Amino acid sequence: MLQTLRSKILFYLVLISMIGILIVSFFIQYGFEESFNSYLDRNREKKIDRVITEIEKDYKKNGHFTTDPVSGLLHEHAMTDQLYFQLYDRFGQLQMDSSNIRGMLNSLGLTEPAPIGEEWHSRTYTIKVNNAIIGKLVALYPKGLIDDEYTFIQTIQLYIYAAVCLTIVLAIIFSMLFSKKLTFGLKKLSFAAGELQQHNLDIRIPLSGLPTEVKQIAISFNNLAESLAKEEMLRKQFTGDLAHELRTPLATLRSQIEAFQDGIWEPTPQRLQTSHEELMRLVRLVNELEKLLAAENPQIRLEKIELEAGSVLAALWEIFMPLFKEKGVGLYIEEPQQEEMFEADKDRLMQILSNVLNNALKYTPEGKNVTISVQTEMEGYVGFKIQDEGSGMNEDDIPHIFERFYRGDKSRDRKTGGVGIGLSIVKALMDAHKGVIKVKSRLNKGTSITLWFPQED
Missing domain, CATH: 3.30.565.10 (Histidine kinase-like ATPase, C-terminal domain)
Structure with missing residues (x-):
């Protein structure tokens, strides 16, 4: 597992992408839920303030608590928002109570039954008229989301999960494509190196479509292959040249020696001088080669x-x-x-x-x-x-x-x-x-x- 470079690149790209996607989706969902709950709390506070304002206005107008129009407003919130109120006068006597509406609606089958063990929040507000306390209002509402709110948040979560799944699929697809493109040049380089090892000196790596870093390696490889091809050509050329340089004096010496052996030529000083010149030609050639080897010695000391x-x-x-x-x-x-x-x-x-x-x-x-x-x-x-x-x-x-x-x-x-x-x-x-x-x-x-x-x- 993860033996090839492409598999390693693919694995780490997908891993990093998934970690990033999960972190981002978590913060999006967490942030949205927090923002939505804050919005609901602010909206609820506005409704409670409206009820308190209506109660104070009605009391100021009539001098006592009346059921109209406050009672209608309390019933409206009870029916639509599951927001219930209990109104007490300054002596603690209950004047209005909309919390019993839920029981009536449940008995008539108009709302979902209350879950067993459902928890409720309650908040108490002091009601004043002309800086005098006239009573208190208790607001009751269930913990968590209700009805449309719950449906809305579930829909948002569904979209988030769908987006996460789609993003993960896209990340895997693009990671596969990217890893393939990234290793494509290296595969070319590996193939070309194998061909060069098999003495295919004409092999070259096409530069089109390669990343800049891989392209630089490919250029260096092509230069190396070209240099090796040139060296091979020079080696073959030198072999031919050297063979020619050796063949001429050796052929001359051979023919002269055979002529001496067969008695065709007399070994006169002039003929021996000619043979000696051919021999010295060979000596000079060997000396030149020795000089070259000495000069190219990396350990040469000056x-x-x-x-x-x-x-x-x-x-x-x-x-x-x-x-x-x-x-x-x-x-x-x-x-x-x-x-x-x-x-x-x-x-x-x-x-x-x-x-x-x-x-x-x-x-x-x-x-x-x-x-x-x-x-x-x-x-x-x-x-x-x-x-x-x-x-x-x-x-x-x-x-x-x-x-x-x-x-x-x-x-x-x-x-x-x-x-x-x-x-x-x-x-x-x-x-x-x-x-x-x-x-x-x-x-x-x-x-x-x-x-x-x-x-x-």
């Missing part, structure tokens, strides 16, 4: 020291100038106008900048230029901007270039021999430094990558 941006640029110039000169690409360094200090792991920093510079050199044709400058626009950071005049890239590729094994233009990477993990290493090391990467690129115009390093840890 030996941060305080560095000066200008000296970093000078070191890059010394390292890369020969390579750029060999390809015929210009390398320009824009020295900062003042010292800019920041904290970073020097070896990892040089690895980051070297990877980006190698990419810039790789995709910048002969006769074009690459420029490195120091940026200070972002408060609390020092940036290294590497601007090339290379082939650039599509805007759709920019968000993905730091993903592992991603390739925007596979043919271009094939020619350069890359496997798409150099920038992944850059991203992993920048995350370790808590740095920020900004990329701008235009196809056939060039690319600029700005690497921002925090000035303080």
Whole structure:
């Protein structure tokens, strides 16, 4: 019982609704009965005041108690309101008594017999004329409601009970509908999670009709599914790329070794050098993969020291100038106008900048230029901007270039021999430094990558 979320929501909604309905109906009924009894009491007092006024007026006019018109008024109240009076003079002698009318009516069968043990109220009023006491009036009336009053209050109670029952039924119906609507999105999410567990990476949760809170979870789930699908696509793509990268040198080595074994080739120094180059190509590939694994290690430890941006640029110039000169690409360094200090792991920093510079050199044709400058626009950071005049890239590729094994233009990477993990290493090391990467690129115009390093840890 109450194992599912919907059953729990339904139970508590119905429980709270019924408690609220019962409390409200109790106070309505109690308040109405109290108000109705107060109304009857006030109405009765008005009738008694009217009788007292008539008695005083009649006495003042005649100088003694007469039966007319007071007697008619007493009989009227006795017949219609079950309100009886006993009038006594100042000596205690009974002058009028309308209480015996009930017995007469009962004997004639004109009223319901008085219930056994029926209780009566009595109130005594002093009658004065010119501030002189002339007698007293005793008003008698049964406790509780009578005749039409009782019928009226029963009818009201019946309506209240009917309203309570109808409200309870409506509360149950709407609670069922609400609990179903509330858990509808969670059921969708549960079903989608099961599909994702079964490796259905195309599953997505429709957002229409979902509550805001569930919609946020659904959006996060869809983003997760999309990310997993993308990772799966990259994994398959990388598997194919890696197989291709391994197949070419392995096939070359195999054919050369078999040629040596079959005596078709002589193991000359030139041929051995070719085999060695293919072997080193495999070694470089494995080394790149090892670097990526090391950079993405969550327990990577950085030996941060305080560095000066200008000296970093000078070191890059010394390292890369020969390579750029060999390809015929210009390398320009824009020295900062003042010292800019920041904290970073020097070896990892040089690895980051070297990877980006190698990419810039790789995709910048002969006769074009690459420029490195120091940026200070972002408060609390020092940036290294590497601007090339290379082939650039599509805007759709920019968000993905730091993903592992991603390739925007596979043919271009094939020619350069890359496997798409150099920038992944850059991203992993920048995350370790808590740095920020900004990329701008235009196809056939060039690319600029700005690497921002925090000035303080």
